[in-house]
């Protein structure tokens with residue numbers, strides 16, 4: 001018996017991996033985070049499978065499902081939104097699985113921050129502009145560890161992907177403004193890849209008003225950084241004809 005912790009992807013049911021989809025089809029127990037996992041993914045469950053929504057469960061209730069499956073020797077597809085390793089509350093489940101001696105495996109998924117970049121048609125890392133993406137959140141009821149407050153991270157001026165923060169947009173803007181400046185591009189993508197996806201583009205100066213006008217306060221990704229609007233960035237070395245690398249001899253190495 002095994003628990004498969006599966007990333008369902010950001011919303012479009014075709015964005016689950018082939019392996020993730022196969023496991024949902026095969027496992028006799030499917031336990032999914034009902035708040036964001038699309039029904040079309042769950043509809044793959046085999047006839048007679050025990051299909052349960054964990055959105056109103058406590059951790060102990062989730063563990064009880066694992067224990068029952070263990071007693072029945074039934075594999076479990078534990079389906080999470082996006083990628084399970086990012087704000088997935090999976091570590092606490094894994095710790096309990098390890099304590100119970102239950103085998104588990106993680107099947108990665110498309111995270112909502114990469115899905116948001118995709119629907120914007122953008123690359124988040126550009127030569128000489130930003131080679132770093134900081135994946136974080138604004139401080140709400142979950143406190144941020146020392147050194148990880150938004151104003152601390154903002155000092156790097158790296159590309160930012162903010163989860164769980166749309167409802168705190170005013171506070172986000174206030175903390176980012178001193179380092180990024182008012183003209184820094186921001187995009188907010190609500191429900192990336194869902195049929196009712198919404199995109200709001202702006203700058204740190206006006207994004208607060210725009211997000212409030214669109215009434216976006218949940219299930220949204222905030223992306224911040226020059227990469228969102230940059231036009232005259234340098235080309236990468238990868239396709240530079242002068243540059244030699246493992247797969248191509250460039251003119252810099254001509255003898």
Ligand SMILES: C[S@@+](CC[C@H](N)C(=O)[O-])C[C@H]1O[C@@H](n2cnc3c(N)ncnc32)[C@H](O)[C@@H]1O
Pocket residue numbers: 010011036080081082083084085086087088110111112113115116162163164165189190191192193194218219220221
């Ligand atoms: C509990 S976290 C789960 C994140 C997930 N593990 C991932 O990799 O995307 C939920 C937050 O992820 C973001 N999110 C999840 N799905 C999204 C989507 N389709 N579009 C935009 N943001 C999304 C939102 O910030 C939301 O508040």
